[in-house]
Amino acid sequence: MRHKQIIKMLIFIAISMIIGAIVFVLLRPYLHKTIPFNNFNKLTQITEEPSQKIIPFPGWNEREKQRALAVVIDNTESARPQSGLELAEVVIEVPVEGGQTRLLAIISGEDQELLGPIRSARSYFVDLASEYEAILVHAGGSMDALETIKKQKIDNLDEIYGGSIVAAAFWRVMERQKPHNLYTSSDSLRRAAINKKYDLTTPPTQRQTLGLDEEIDGGEIVSDIAIFYPNRVSLVRYQYNKEKLVFERYMAEQPHMTAKGEQLKAANIVIQFVSFQYLDGDGRLRLIMHGGGKALIFHEGQAFVGRWQKTPGQFTKYTDEKGKSLSLAEGPTWIQVVPNGTRIEY
Template sequence: MRGKRWIQKITAAALAAAVAVSLSGTGFAKETVVYAAEEAAQAAVPQVLPQPTPEEAYAAAGFVRSVYTNEWIPAEQAGVRPIAVMMPTDRIAQPSYGISNAKILYEIMEEGEISRQMAIIDDWTGLPKIGNVRSCRAYYLPEATEWDPILVHFGGVVYMKDRITAPDINNITGAQQYGVAGGTPGAEAFFRTTDRKAPHNAYTSAPGIVNACAQLGYPLNIRQGVYNPKHFTFAQGINTLEQYGAAAATANAIDLSQIYTYTKSAFVYNPADGLYYKSIHGKPQTDGLNGEQLKFANVIVQNTKWVRLDDKGYLAFQNIDNTEDGYYFTKGKCIHVTWQKMGDYLPTVYYDDFGNEIQLNEGKTYIAVAQKGRSVLYN
């Protein structure tokens, strides 16, 4: 038995040797060994998979580009209606609360040579204190409706009666919405504090706005068919305005004191972060909630036709127009622009002197709707 097994082993070994000799004569064995070695080496190298681009990564995580700033925001936030809050520029009323959340900040002159601000805030639902809140004027409405907001104000004037009561306007107000007998929709959303005297101590909050909208039947999401999602055109990358050559002037400081003689609103460019820092009454304009100074990637001065309506000094502006000009400031530079707005819910579009729509930089935008004939200074 032992001999038989020994013979089988010898026979198998001999057969294997014979096969190896036979194959080596053809070169097949050598090629097979080399191929196997290459296959093993390839298997040992880790496979490098294509990496998603930042755009793909953000999209996969449920983010979209903001129509206000072009920054990445959660998709659910993009569907929330913004609020348009009327805020004062009065020296005694500073600082405002929640104003640094404004992605678009308008400043327009009112009667008495005192301007007012309208803050377009998209991420408002977590704000505990917003304001103080002041009254509205008719010429803010065409600017506001571009964004389909919930308008938050504390009263108004008779000149806005027809527009503020139109069914497409969703507003809440702590005082009669256009003066005597105007009604006060959403008045319960407001509260007063004791640290300031009226009219500078009226505020609202995110919970107050949500509750008021529920009672008034105002939707909290963007209204399809009403809202126009096309607003600014943003640059892919950074727009330094260098493409305009000598037509782009240096603008490290922007002085609006000839436009807003009371507030003397101004900006200083910070090259470290590429933003313009805003001041008011000669001091940094800050947010009472966080102490942050207001800063913007884009500053626009929009020259606008205007008239005085009566002896009280109430004004009117021609917000819907296609014949006026202005200036665009970004990254320490400035170019001349023209602008057009063709309807309430249509966006204001800004063009360079070659007829191309300007490309804004990512970030917040300040818009001065300036009285035509008043000058902006910069250097």
């Protein structure tokens, strides 16, 4: 009797071991594997995704360029949203009468199907166009501006006084009222320039830009810049987007949009303080754009206090307070020309 019980027990144990072995084989692929502690760092390095540097405006400096057009663009409320600012290499915003501002867009790259609204020139626009060796595009201008254009033989395309060939490069749209409805295109302007026998091959002078691997530091961290031009509708604000590494532009506390429905963005903001004089009771200004003065330079979320320097016929230089030239980030630059004493917050 005892012998039979022992046999049964051995058979039970043998069957259990066989069943256990079968179960182990079947479940083995699903069992957790042990990770050796001394290989953990090595394993992490293999599986981690390498971080990639964000390039906000890829290929910006490599775009094919020809001689620049310096286009005077309206910036009143009735003129917004404008067309063509989004692909300008440089946009210079300057005060005009009434406490408002006007824009000069330096465009030498891609063809623009629509540019405008086009407005009249001031003498400082003539000087700025010459600085970039550009063809000035405008619709008339102040007396001193027109006199300077004639005296200095400035290459220009004037919708009002440029003759029928030049006037044919402009048109008015029905959706807006005068004087905020005059438009053109870069192709139309360049064809008019060819008829005027202007040189179209000389690209504009370029400021030094940071290399892709260059790091900048030493500036004050900024997230918001406010520029208080006299008229409330001309209040300019930039907010720094840390994810996209760009400054996003606002006008009168609203996103400054393009006609294509995109918010304007910049890689660099330069605030240039200048001396000024009132010319008449209408508030026309003479801005002193030669000599030098204080400048604030913003890029990659940092602010640098510096200086600007310019001699007649030369390119405006921006330096730190010790006179060392400051490089800019690759991408569009907005230069804010403001009279001395203008309120700036950042």
